[in-house]
Amino acid sequence: MTRLIIRIAAVCLALGVAVAAAFSGARWVTRTAVEVPDHTASAEAGAYLFAAAGCATCHTAEGRDATPLAGGRELATPFGTFYGPNITPHAEHGIGSWSDADFIRALRQGVAPDGRDYYPAFPYASYTRLSDADLLDLKAYLFSLPAAAEPNRAHDLPFPFGFRPLLTFWKLLYLEEGPMAPEPGRSEMENRGAYLVQAAGHCGECHSPRNALGAPIGDMALAGTEEGPEGRAIPNITPHRETGIGRWSADDIVFLLRAGMLPDGDFVGGGMGEVVSENTSHLTEDDLRAIAAYLQMMPAVENAVGASDDEDDETSRSDDDW
Ligand code: HEC
Ligand code: HEC
Numbered sequence: 001m002t003r004l005i006i007r008i009a010a011v012c013l014a015l016g017v018a019v020a021a022a023f024s025g026a027r028w029v030t031r032t033a034v035e036v037p038d039h040t041a042s043a044e045a046g047a048y049l050f051a052a053a054g055c056a057t058c059h060t061a062e063g064r065d066a067t068p069l070a071g072g073r074e075l076a077t078p079f080g081t082f083y084g085p086n087i088t089p090h091a092e093h094g095i096g097s098w099s100d101a102d103f104i105r106a107l108r109q110g111v112a113p114d115g116r117d118y119y120p121a122f123p124y125a126s127y128t129r130l131s132d133a134d135l136l137d138l139k140a141y142l143f144s145l146p147a148a149a150e151p152n153r154a155h156d157l158p159f160p161f162g163f164r165p166l167l168t169f170w171k172l173l174y175l176e177e178g179p180m181a182p183e184p185g186r187s188e189m190e191n192r193g194a195y196l197v198q199a200a201g202h203c204g205e206c207h208s209p210r211n212a213l214g215a216p217i218g219d220m221a222l223a224g225t226e227e228g229p230e231g232r233a234i235p236n237i238t239p240h241r242e243t244g245i246g247r248w249s250a251d252d253i254v255f256l257l258r259a260g261m262l263p264d265g266d267f268v269g270g271g272m273g274e275v276v277s278e279n280t281s282h283l284t285e286d287d288l289r290a291i292a293a294y295l296q297m298m299p300a301v302e303n304a305v306g307a308s309d310d311e312d313d314e315t316s317r318s319d320d321d322w
Contacts, residue, residue: 011232020265034101034108039133049134051282052200053127057274058084070094070148075121076230079214080157090147102134110171115319117167119155120174120214129178129199129263159308174215186297189286195224196287201279204235206271209303221285224305233306238241240300253292257283 023179050056061072065143071086089096095103101287102113110117110124118124160166180199182191197203208216208224223244224236236244252263259279260267280288 001017002153021048032109036100036104036136037132039136039248041136041140043137043140043144045134046137046139046144046283047121049130049200051279052140052196052287052307053130053138054201054275054279055087055138056278058122059087060084067148067150069142070150072150073267077121078212078227079119080155082119082155082157083153085147085152086150087142088145088148088150089137089143090149093149093151095142095145096147098141100136104135107135107138110167110175116120116164117171119164120170123202123205125215126199126202126205129180129195131179136198152242153310170213173213187293189290189293190297192287193290194248194290196283196291201275201291203237205229206235220301220303222295223301223303226305229271229285234271236301236303236305238298238301238303239296240302243302243304244300245295246300250289250292250296253295254285254288257281257288285294 056068057067058073058075059071060066061070062074065087066072069086069088071084073084074297075082075084086094086096091097098106098113105111106113106118107124107127107130109128110120110122112118124151146252156164178199180195182188204216204221206228207222207224209223210216211219222237223240224234228234228235238244239246241247248263256262256268257276260273260276262268267273280291283291
């Protein structure tokens with residue numbers, strides 16, 4: 001049922017975009033010129049950011065012998081199956097021919113060098129908040145890695161989601177272009193935490209519930225969802241005492257992000273296991289403390305997720321998510 005509604009909404013959007021484009025006679029992509037700031041890029045700083053942003057997972061196929069970042073990872077979503085592309089510096093199959101401006105535009109605006117809009121399965125709606133300097137360091141790091149000649153695999157998206165011009169409309173509605181600025185009322189540590197959670201760590205891509213068009217619901221940030229990536233329940237990580245992590249200490253949060261162990265001694269699984277191994281376990285103690293400080297200052301949102309874990313999977317799933 002939810003999917004049917006999503007499809008109907010998407011078809012309406014497609015028609016809207018087509019009509020708007022026909023009337024304007026313009027190209028449909030909205031994009032502004034990208035200015036490349038003066039910055040001496042550091043591959044070493046980029047390596048740290050690469051971990052903080054968890055770029056490895058979606059761009060590396062599963063299996064031990066997969067070539068890092070050569071693409072092919074299958075990403076199942078309610079909109080179809082995406083395959084992470086090759087982002088090694090291979091000139092033909094990767095991003096080896098990209099300029100700095102191309103790279104900034106892709107992560108900040110979700111636009112490819114040839115003008116195509118990217119799907120938000122590539123979490124640029126989060127990465128748009130990264131600073132220019134961090135983006136340039138990230139590119140320097142990627143370009144320091146070996147190139148792999150792995151061709152990209154086309155996404156497998158049912159009608160109408162395969163129609164990329166829909167994305168222009170999605171972006172007009174939902175993409176709030178960065179970079180993000182520090183908030184004056186917050187300590188330096190809280191601002192650093194906000195940057196790590198919202199921009200780099202893209203925690204909300206999994207932990208925030210989404211509307212039918214796949215956009216996060218603003219006042220529910222990090223409040224968990226019954227149907228996250230791969231259809232599984234994702235816990236509420238706001239400081240709500242009953243339904244979130246309000247009873248956790250800062251040490252509990254830091255320990256989980258470093259070692260993957262919950263306060264009750266269990267290890268996290270699902271996507272979070274990979275977030276810990278590829279991303280948060282590489283962060284400095286200061287950065288983990290900053291994430292904990294920011295999570296603890298978020299508004300507590302009451303949202304019980306996965307309460308009916310023991311029941312049959314189908315009956316426990318809410319039909320209203322996504
Ligand atoms: C949640 C999965 C996911 C994560 C995490 C992710 N990506 Fe991607 N990325 C994708 C998908 C899916 C696409 C393809 C989007 C499309 O085709 O519209 C993509 C596309 C790209 C592209 C464009 C490639 C091309 O050939 O046009 C670049 C560059 C890129 N990602 C870099 C990054 C970097 C750098 C990071 C970390 C900061 C990152 N990605 C993290 C899923 C992800
Ligand atoms: C790819 C999806 C994904 C991303 C991205 C992600 N998480 Fe998670 N997270 C999960 C899942 C799934 C679980 C539940 C794991 C389990 O219970 O085995 C989880 C669990 C947690 C928990 C434990 C909550 C509890 O009540 O047990 C915390 C804390 C947490 N994540 C914090 C974060 C932070 C901070 C980030 C960003 C740095 C983040 N997560 C990014 C998927 C994700």
